[in-house]
Amino acid sequence: MRTFGRPTPGLSYRDRPGAYGICLAAGRVAVCQTPTDLWLPGGGIDPGESPEQALERELREELGRTGVRLSWLGQAAQYVDHPEDGPIRCVGWFWRLSLGPVVCAPVEDDHTLRFFAPEVAVRRLTRPYQRFMVRRALRA
DSSP: OEEESOOOTTOOOEEEEEEEEEOEETTEEEEEEOSSOEEOSEEEOOTTOOHHHHHHHHHHHHHSEEEEEEEEEEEEEEEEEETTTEEEEEEEEEEEEEEEEEOSOOSOTTOEEEEEOHHHHHHHOSOHHHHHHHHHHHHO
């Protein structure tokens, strides 16, 4: 698994697992824009959830949509000294994804679905481990 960043000496990092979908539609990459960041659709895996279940839940929460996992892309990780969560190692499970229809109102109303040209998405995504997986998806 490719890992980005380095742990800060003296800090103890806990794993923060997440599940993400990479949707390539009409030559563009689907991303979730928040007021401060740009993320792939998806998010944290709650205790007792599988990565697949987490991705389905996150799509509904963030976008009000369903999704179909098309193919497994792999895992990647990144060390983050998070201002609220403390030192974490984000460990992501990534799939190529087809977004489904809107099925409900999003719970997270500060997340907006946007589509960017691949090179723009790779440049603007907040976390390097997500950028890496988009590049992998584009080569697959």
